[in-house]
Amino acid sequence: MNQLRHVGKSVKRKDGPDKVTGRAVYCQDVRLPGMLTGRILRSPHPHAKIVSIDLSKAKALDGVKGVITIEDSKGIKHGFVETPRYPPDQEVLARDRVVHVGEEIAAVAAIDDITAQAALELIDIEYEILPPVFNPHKAMQEGSPEIHPSHPKVAEKESFSNIGGKTESGWGDVEQGFAEADYVREDRYESHLRTHGYLEPQVTVAHWESDKLNVWTSSMGAFNKRAKLAKVLDLPYSSVRVHKAYVGGAFGGKIDLYSHEFCAARLSMLTGRPVRFVASREEIFSAYRHGQPLVVELKTGVKKDGTLVAQELRIINNAGAYRGSGVVVVFLAWGFTMAPYRVPNLKYEGYSVYTNHTTRAPQRGHGCPQVRFAIESQLDTIAEEIGIDPIEIRLRNARVPDEELPNKDNVHQAGLQECIKIAAKKTNLVAKYGRDRKSPPQDTSIRRGVGIGISSYMSGTLIYPNGSGVIVKMNDDGSAIVLTGAIDLGQGAETVITQIIAEELSLDMDDIKIIASDTDTTPQDIGAWISGLTYVTGNAARQAATNARAKLLIVAAEQMNVTADDLYLDNKEIISQSNPDNRLSYREVIAASVANHRGDTVIGEGFWRTMRDEPNHPSLATTKGRWTENYAFSAQTAEVEVDIETGEARLAKALTVHDCGFPINPGLVKGQIDGQVSMALGHAFMEEVMTKDGYTLNTSWLDYRMPTIHNMAESEDADVITEQYEVGQSYRTKEVGEGLVSGILAAIANAIYDATGVRLYSTPFSPEKILKGLRELERHQK
Amino acid sequence: MILYDFEYERPGSLKEATALLNETGGDAQLLAGGTDLMPNMRVEVVTPSLLVSVSGIEPAAPEKCADGSIRIDSLTKLSDLVDAELIQNELPMLAEAAHTVASNQVRVMGTLGGNLCQETRCLYYNQKHDYQFVEPCYKRGGDCCYPFPGNDRDVCWAVYMSDIAPVLIALDAKLEILGPDGTREIAMADLYTGDGMNPFTLGTAEIIQAIFVPPVPERFGWGYHKTTVRGGLDFGTAIIVIVLQLAEDGETCCWAKIVYSAVGQGPLRPTTTELSMEDAVLDPALIAVAASQEISPLPHHGFNKGFLRENIRVYTERTLVSAIECAQGKI
Amino acid sequence: MNQINDRTTVNGKKSRSRVLEMSINGEAHEITVKPRVMLLEAIREKIGLTGTKDGCESGTCGACTVLVDGQPTLSCITLAVECEGKNIRTVEDLADGENLNYLQEAFLDQGGTQCGFCTPGMLMSATALLEKNPKPTRDDINKALEGNLCRCTGYNSIVDSILQVSDQGVKPRLL
Structure with missing residues (x-):
């Protein structure tokens, strides 16, 4: 009976009709009567003391209903990470000092946007300028301006300044490993500052009404937002309700607490009116959080046959002015290094360094593209030096099924070897590799190249709120209402959950309506920001359906005078296998349940938490502890074209071969892949947040160049299915929504090398860098 | 969303428009599409107190005059310029250039006159200055240059980025300018001061009314190239226009013009190189080197001078090759 | 340059509001606006149609695209007063009640919408394209949609x- 009807099918989006008709309500579309407009006063300096703030003129302006500073808060700090080692380090508004351009100092609520803007201009602030520092290497030097004191545990061992956090890990003996290696290489790779590019700006509407705060806010997880807001406002969770709204993209940029969310809430509490904040695109570019540029210093030793024997990494993260997710990315960079290849001896150090840049957020891939770019680039260089091909060196080191990782995680049915083989075959990589370098075409300046990159990604881990619950309420006609805290950012969470419930309860997709992402009416949920929603919330949904099904079967068995194991569910009927004429509709069973089970209307509950035996997330400082129970694997190839006269390069074709376990909805998986390929080619060729002295130069999409429709590459994909879905049993699905920005970036770098012989050590791969590399090659040849 | 109040008028004729501009003085601005002006008003780098809109005036379709030149109404939408059969047939370079402008929506909204009179641009200048680069730069009436703090010469190095202006310069277009005292005619090239602070020679109440493009001679060839990062939506990294006439032998160049845009305070021409092309059989590679060395591209929008010069060299060569082939009737 | 001393007045006087008549999705509307009000704001705030999205306010993302007399227009940088007497069509005009039109269906069939925020603008740009050119080539599509991120x-x-x-040979991808 394991013929799947919904799961594993490319079902259309549940939310599709709302989105193509304009009916979908985003935070931007929320309107409340009497709503005030909020605006924020921001620091014009990257580093300064606030000597005084005078609000009197702003408060006196007609139409201004409220003005707040840090004095209007309870002084409770928050942080992306809040652990004993990394306590919260950020105030909701600046207190005494600003540490980056655009830092929030005061906020106003007024009757309209013009009045709010006028009020901001009436706030007088006296600053005392402090010396800033922007380069992480300079910030680490003794005597550099101190943004925040170094973490005590780092400071006691090392003299570096401005260290927000450090991850140290390793195993084996790297010295001995390098001594035993036949070939050792050291390189330095740098990545650059990019932003998420969510189309919908950050919007928050807050309304304090009858001792309750109602909030609509751009988010990636309503429960995370509730926890942070309640904390800084010093309110019980029951007094804060984060409502559902559609989210116009996030990509990592809408998690954690933002100052404007506090300001909206506080100003609503002070004025008694709804308050709305909308960040302008310029604010998002110049004051909000971007991704994380990493420097990766990488030393690798291999045997003659390409077997990795030792690897040493030192990673420096230019982490911006507060801790943000800076300390997380230096932990994650370790994880993305550790997972795909066997390295018997490894030493890893990652520093998260405070600078006077804006605070950093997670960004799709969260450290993975940066380290995969480094490792995969260097691996190709090594392979060439020792005379083996890029596929052979990867197959020699790639994880095989059932391997235990150094952190005691298990890769289970890892499909990496197969991914690499399929990618190589479909691209015909070994045959194509080196073609244009060996015999450059004479009649054109275009060179073609092919490259491969691989990656592995975690699929959910233990971060607050750690687990998800789902409730299935059967209606007495047999249809169902599903309550889930899951948030649909466009990835298709509501569709996938509906497919699972439909499968488990043998319902049609249209029989199910979802109520999602509302902290008061839906169960807690891990959120859509740790790559575990389909696995964790999906299993909770399956469990909830199983629970409801069990109740239906008990009642049906009583009514039909058979045992429950003789029964099966089909199209809203419960049928006896031994006598298929003996059947009851759900409507009849539910009526019987209400009649005979003291009104039980059949409500199923399900819960799921990844790594049930682990108490916590692994240590960010030491990496000790288990990280995830499902590793996704992928191999991606890129085919590029480079004009060697102009340096202009483009991705012509991308292939993604991935092991996501089992695709609940292959069509949605494909959507994720295409989006990641597009984002990665933006990373590779065109996007960069340019800054000077902490100011952002390109504050619009004209000058921050996200890919347009002209830049799309042909994107092909293939599934390596390593897991099964069976009704009534827990399943393993693996991440597919963010890790795939990584291998393809590395593949592009390797393909550019293949086309031109130019090895690039930093992103983006601009025409300027490619030309410079070509000129250097010419000089060497002469 | 523009966060300050202004007045708006929509006269029925350009004459009324110029009168309104004249009455209000420097505080008024013509609204002719608005795809450049509205974003600039939004970030408050320009803050007119009155907008005089031309949207109530229907532009005349492009037409051929008795002397063979083509008259184009300055209020012609860029998309109409792209689609106009007369332009496609007689001035294909103009249609192609107009087709590279920004995006479809901008071409639908923007006018030819507006495109020619677009403000110069700079990553630092085109900002909201409420907390970024607060101190006004030269162009904002202040006393510094954000990108080049060493620039103490009161000059603005913002660049002029029209995709179409270099084409009209290369084609020897004339502009009919309407002012409070009637009309005057100037050569297209004379629209520009070459000064990023005040890029245009127009008086405060003057409006470009029409553009006249003379007919091209026999054995005329053209090439157009706009380098962009994304192939669309972008302003140009560098824009290259080359026109030339070949002698009857199909080899010797009688004269040639090379015009660059997006790399200077106004359109740039390598006039010495152009002279060297007169009555000569051209070696595109050598000319490209000479032309790219002769001009001094301004670094802009993240592109440095060396890179721009190299880009200009390569594409000057390629554009010249295609202009020659065009004149030879090969393309 | 005009110095903005008081944002709410022009040279000490309130600017003149205008009463505009325009047709929005076939319905006649009359709204009163200050010159500074953008068409996007008028549609979303005055008319109350929030399907049209506000992504950048500077004409660079295309999420606000609506059709003005059939032409795809960036409503975030178009003054409402410029649209007096015009016919405006927004994403809300595409479906006939509960029945999606073929273009909307095709977006669902192909997975052409994810977060959905660009979708209203995309649909309007695509509508304008298809009305002008029923069988566009890939190049035509690229040029028509290059302003929609x-x-x-x-x-x-x-x-x-x-x-x-x-009808150019692409079959639905999703069920």
Whole structure:
């Protein structure tokens, strides 16, 4: 009976009709009567003391209903990470000092946007300028301006300044490993500052009404937002309700607490009116959080046959002015290094360094593209030096099924070897590799190249709120209402959950309506920001359906005078296998349940938490502890074209071969892949947040160049299915929504090398860098 | 969303428009599409107190005059310029250039006159200055240059980025300018001061009314190239226009013009190189080197001078090759 | 340059509001606006149609695209007063009640919408294209949609949606 009807099918989006008709309500579309407009006063300096703030003129302006500073808060700090080692380090508004351009100092609520803007201009602030520092290497030097004191545990061992956090890990003996290696290489790779590019700006509407705060806010997880807001406002969770709204993209940029969310809430509490904040695109570019540029210093030793024997990494993260997710990315960079290849001896150090840049957020891939770019680039260089091909060196080191990782995680049915083989075959990589370098075409300046990159990604881990619950309420006609805290950012969470419930309860997709992402009416949920929603919330949904099904079967068995194991569910009927004429509709069973089970209307509950035996997330400082129970694997190839006269390069074709376990909805998986390929080619060729002295130069999409429709590459994909879905049993699905920005970036770098012989050590791969590399090659040849 | 109040008028004729501009003085601005002006008003780098809109005036379709030149109404939408059969047939370079402008929506909204009179641009200048680069730069009436703090010469190095202006310069277009005292005619090239602070020679109440493009001679060839990062939506990294006439032998160049845009305070021409092309059989590679060395591209929008010069060299060569082939009737 | 001393007045006087008549999705509307009000704001705040999205306010993302007399227009940088007497069409005009039109169906069939924020603008740009050119080539599609950014889909599925609806050999990908 394991013929799947919904799961594993490319079902259309549940939310599709709302989105193509304009009916979908985003935070931007929320309107409340009497709503005030909020605006924020921001620091014009990257580093300064606030000597005084005078609000009197702003408060006196007609139409201004409220003005707040840090004095209007309870002084409770928050942080992306809040652990004993990394306590919260950020105030909701600046207190005494600003540490980056655009830092929030005061906020106003007024009757309209013009009045709010006028009020901001009436706030007088006296600053005392402090010396800033922007380069992480300079910030680490003794005597550099101190943004925040170094973490005590780092400071006691090392003299570096401005260290927000450090991850140290390793195993084996790297010295001995390098001594035993036949070939050792050291390189330095740098990545650059990019932003998420969510189309919908950050919007928050807050309304304090009858001792309750109602909030609509751009988010990636309503429960995370509730926890942070309640904390800084010093309110019980029951007094804060984060409502559902559609989210116009996030990509990592809408998690954690933002100052404007506090300001909206506080100003609503002070004025008694709804308050709305909308960040302008310029604010998002110049004051909000971007991704994380990493420097990766990488030393690798291999045997003659390409077997990795030792690897040493030192990673420096230019982490911006507060801790943000800076300390997380230096932990994650370790994880993305550790997972795909066997390295018997490894030493890893990652520093998260405070600078006077804006605070950093997670960004799709969260450290993975940066380290995969480094490792995969260097691996190709090594392979060439020792005379083996890029596929052979990867197959020699790639994880095989059932391997235990150094952190005691298990890769289970890892499909990496197969991914690499399929990618190589479909691209015909070994045959194509080196073609244009060996015999450059004479009649054109275009060179073609092919490259491969691989990656592995975690699929959910233990971060607050750690687990998800789902409730299935059967209606007495047999249809169902599903309550889930899951948030649909466009990835298709509501569709996938509906497919699972439909499968488990043998319902049609249209029989199910979802109520999602509302902290008061839906169960807690891990959120859509740790790559575990389909696995964790999906299993909770399956469990909830199983629970409801069990109740239906008990009642049906009583009514039909058979045992429950003789029964099966089909199209809203419960049928006896031994006598298929003996059947009851759900409507009849539910009526019987209400009649005979003291009104039980059949409500199923399900819960799921990844790594049930682990108490916590692994240590960010030491990496000790288990990280995830499902590793996704992928191999991606890129085919590029480079004009060697102009340096202009483009991705012509991308292939993604991935092991996501089992695709609940292959069509949605494909959507994720295409989006990641597009984002990665933006990373590779065109996007960069340019800054000077902490100011952002390109504050619009004209000058921050996200890919347009002209830049799309042909994107092909293939599934390596390593897991099964069976009704009534827990399943393993693996991440597919963010890790795939990584291998393809590395593949592009390797393909550019293949086309031109130019090895690039930093992103983006601009025409300027490619030309410079070509000129250097010419000089060497002469 | 523009966060300050202004007045708006929509006269029925350009004459009324110029009168309104004249009455209000420097505080008024013509609204002719608005795809450049509205974003600039939004970030408050320009803050007119009155907008005089031309949207109530229907532009005349492009037409051929008795002397063979083509008259184009300055209020012609860029998309109409792209689609106009007369332009496609007689001035294909103009249609192609107009087709590279920004995006479809901008071409639908923007006018030819507006495109020619677009403000110069700079990553630092085109900002909201409420907390970024607060101190006004030269162009904002202040006393510094954000990108080049060493620039103490009161000059603005913002660049002029029209995709179409270099084409009209290369084609020897004339502009009919309407002012409070009637009309005057100037050569297209004379629209520009070459000064990023005040890029245009127009008086405060003057409006470009029409553009006249003379007919091209026999054995005329053209090439157009706009380098962009994304192939669309972008302003140009560098824009290259080359026109030339070949002698009857199909080899010797009688004269040639090379015009660059997006790399200077106004359109740039390598006039010495152009002279060297007169009555000569051209070696595109050598000319490209000479032309790219002769001009001094301004670094802009993240592109440095060396890179721009190299880009200009390569594409000057390629554009010249295609202009020659065009004149030879090969393309 | 005009110095903004008081944001709410022009040279000490309130600016003149205008009463505009315009047709929005076939319905006649009359609204009163200050000159500074953008068409986007008028549609979303005055008329109350929030399907049209506000992504950048500077004409660079295309999420606010509506049709003005059939032409795809960036409503975030178009003054409402400029649209006096015009016919405006927004995303809300595409479906006939509960029945989606073929283009909307094609977006669902191809996975052309994910987060959905670019979708209203994409649909309006695509509508304008198809009304002008019922069988657009890939190049035509690229030129028509180059002003509409999408961060989720990588565009392939959007191009396929348009190829599907224009009957150019692309079959639905989702069930």
